[in-house]
Amino acid sequence: MLAETICSAVSAAGLGIAAITAFRRRFLTAARIAAYALVPLGLVMTGAVEWLARTAFSPTAWIGFGVLGAAWLLFSSTRAVERRRAGRKETAGAAERPAVAPAASAPSHGAGRRGPTTKPKAGSAAEDDFSDIEAILKKHGI
Missing domain, CATH: 4.10.860 (DNA Excision Repair, Uvrb; Chain A)
Structure with a gap:
């Protein structure tokens, strides 16, 4: 009331x-x-x-809410475990698959390189920055 x-x-x-x-x-x-x-x-x-x-x-209502909360926790935790197990099975299945061309050689990663890389000198970094800016300015006619 x-x-x-x-x-x-x-x-x-x-x-x-x-x-x-x-x-x-x-x-x-x-x-x-x-x-x-x-x-x-x-x-x-x-x-x-x-x-x-x-x-x-009502104490009965509060106990009921507690039971509903416990049920929700069980549902969500079992769902999380199922997702985790499904992820492990997919990665394990990918590792067990045979290669498409087992006789093919491994790719060489060095063939595509341009050459040895060297670190620029301390003075040349500033020059590179200004040369980029000069090229942009020339491109726009300034």
Whole structure:
């Protein structure tokens, strides 16, 4: 009974604030405030507030919520284990597959290189930066 009274008072206060907001010609905001204010009143009229009040003070309901939480944990953990096992089977299956051309030689990685790489000198790094900038400026005719 107390919860219904509080919800009704909150709705009445919200509708009052919406009326004042509409008086100030802010109709969109007033409509939004009225919508929020009507939610507690609707919950009281449907009986949801009474049901929530009975559920909040019921030890059986809290034990039921605990059982539902445990069931959700079991479902999610078994799903995670299934995903992990499926991932291991895919990688293990990829390693066991025979090669397409077992007689082919291994690719040589050195054939595509241009030559030995050398580190630029300390003075040449600044010159390289300016030469890039000069090339861009020449390209644009500056």
